[in-house]
Amino acid sequence: MTDALLQVSDLTITVPAGEYGADRRPVVSGVNLQIGAGEALGLVGESGSGKSMTARAVMRLFAPGVQATGTVVFDGCEVFAMEDEQLRLLRAHRIAMIFQDPRAHINPVRTVGAFLIEGLCASGVSTRDAERRVTSLLAEVGISDGSRRMAQLPHELSGGLLQRVMIASAVAMDPDLLLADEPTTALDVTTQSEVMAILAQLRTERGLALLFITHDLELAAATCDSTAVMYAGSIVERQSSRQLLTHPYHPYSSGLMVSRPDLDVVRQRLPVIEGQPIAAFEAGEGCAFAPRCGYSQPACLATTPALVAVQGGEVACHRASELQGQLPTAMEGGGDV
């Protein structure tokens, strides 16, 4: 346990509540995660559940006003306790992040090449060497005319190409851990699978650990060794991916699977989880998912379920043991949630 590459414990993140006053509201509460070297963990949840915040916490990348408590230990070092310079080196060499919207996340007025070599050059590599290295990296991510592309501006490239550029720039520094925050959400379906294939290949070739964030539970499960499901700022279930797909413990995980639009099968009806997702600060006493849960009982509203170990993973649901094996999964098709 302690020798994991990344160990996040009791992570709570708060943001200022309003323009005036010092009120703060939590957006992530009490999250625990761990990723071993070379391992891939999927993090799944609806919009606003706190996935991006959690990923940014790993490299202490917060907007002004955001505060975090708890610990993040990367390779034996406490990230929240680091000196600025130490943190900078961690970001430069050990952990890299890929963002959802490459168009917004790449400086629009500098060339693609300048973006790619920037990290290498800042750590002392000569411009010519850096260019040579990123050209071959671009070839690895499926961009063969790398030198031409590098002279272009971001707006001259398609979203899929830009995301490849982003991936190439992330692995250019040979990090140990890659944080991928919805890397395919902004792309069309074909490009999505190409980008996923590139990620998977780079990961195995380089022994990269991966935190993969997505809305799509089945995509996460297909890509990662294990998958955690987040709801309202907390993790509600974590299991090995294979087991999660067949034996979800939490009604929310099951709901996510069933609601996924399946491209291969044309369904009569597309079940979705009814109701709106909530953020951590909107959750009151009791299970945060209760208002949308088809299995909720009065007891669910009384106390907040804790994340407890179950066979093969962890789950935070009062009725987990009763419901086990009864929750619908993707394989079985639609059901009532």
Add this chain to the structure above:
Amino acid sequence: MSWPRFLVKRVLALLVVLLVASLLVYGSLYLAPGGPLSFLVGTRSATPELIAQVTAQYHLNDPFLVRYFTWLADVLHGDLGRSLVYREAVSSLIASRFLTTLLLVVYATVLILLVGLGTGIWAALRRGVAGRVVTGWNAASLSTPAFVLGALLIVVFALGLGWFPVYGSGSGFGDRLWHLTLPAIALALSSAAYLSRISSASITSEMGKEHVETAMSRGLPRKLVVRRHVLRNASIPVITVVGLTIAGLVAGTVVVENVFALDGLGSLLVRAILQRDYAVVQAIVLLLTIVFVLVNLIVDVLYSLVDPRLSLDGDAL
């Protein structure tokens, strides 16, 4: 669109503006109550020579458009007519006063860039108390018209503390600068505040951009991120403001030169207006407009150089 075509298009647009402006300046003469001749002669004794001179200078016997184009051709040949008050060629009148105004504008521009960009960048990068102090200072500066500030500067620093001369332009370069210090501050302060506001807002918004987050996430030194990603990108809207501000200064000198009794074009213009010396008014107003339009053109060109995304097709008139 290619660069040459872009420039040709912009220069043509500029010529249209100047043509309209000159027509306005020249044509307005005919709106004067009593007609151009009585207006031009004004309260001066209407001696036959004067009437002959005015009639010849303004070609008052020709049809309007002919008169206008003759005048325009003269102007293009550098013949701006003769001043009825100074009995001197307008061009030489202007030439002798041009330097003061130019120095004043350049001095004020330097102050605006230093103070405006300095406080703007400082406020945006420091936030907190620094940000609030700069915000308050800017609000106060923006509320103080140049002539009011000039008067207050004279009262405090020239009359009260005696650090600076009260009036006049001085002689010799160092002395001139010395005399121009208070005027330049009066001219610069509100523009500096505006620039400070815009640059601070631009930097703050750029700091929150996703691509800056990417740069930070890659462990680039903060100074490098600020210089390369924040300041560079934030400078794009700021350039427009700098241009407009400098163009506006040219008009601002009219007021400030009068506060400090400087012998520049602005005070010449006001005196000419009061004395109905219309040839001088026409010439200076045209000059103001030319400078205004030219600065705007330069800004447009700079703008397309700094922002490579901008296509030159943009209709930027």
Add this chain to the structure above:
Amino acid sequence: MSGVATSMDQSSSDRPPRRAPWWRRVGIAPLCAIVILAVMILAAVFAPLVAPYNPNSPDLLAALQGPSAAHPLGTDALGRDTLSRLIYGGRTTLLGPIVVILLSTVLGLLLGVAAAWRGGSIDTVISRIVDVLFSIPGIVFALVTVAILGAGLGSVVIGLTIAYTPYAARVIRGGALRERRMPYISAAWIQGRSGSTIARRHLVPNIRPLILAQAVAALGFAVIDLASMSFLGLGVQPPTPDWGLMVKSGLDSAVRGQPTEVIVASVAIALFVGAVTVLGDRLSTGVNK
């Protein structure tokens, strides 16, 4: 790094969110601005009732005095009471800009709505004219008008109205174009209302906040421009009391050792412009929300 809320805020966070009191929602600075403007405008309107002296009656024995019980803000070079001149001076100083803004807003509204509403060649022509007017510095219009019509408040008002109309027209055209795409406008078309009726009854009321915000923002600049013209001797003519003129005569008094008048007049102008700016900013954030 941990967020510790102060005890003062704790109590309010327990209660459900409440609508902030009205003065909190308007903001402290805009409220102060409203009070300042109200005092200045009321004083100017009721000047004969408020002013302690006739603003134009000289008293050469009491010339160039500092503040005293008899003259709270001192006297000018001719011994006239500065407070009274300040109160009366508000009339020309404030009325001129208000007229400029009213006229240029009405003209800008006509041009802007016509351009946005008719579109096509009318829009092109109006937009081109506005573009060209924009390329000429505003003060040039005022200077040329004064050169032709002679110095005086009327000339300056005419000149500045021409200078300010393009700004109003451009802002209003933008607002009207945005509004024109709204579904309720097409609904009104379908109901067979005439174009001008829709523009009058639906469009203009809907962009009223925008018009107001732009007018107040321009008012600050108009005050500066008019006062500057008066200071130059091109606007309001002595002996009429006017803040811009008071800065000029006060500056001469200051050279002769009595700076009270110039300071008083300067502060009055800066306060008024500042108050108008604060109010304009508040109004335009309301529009953008």
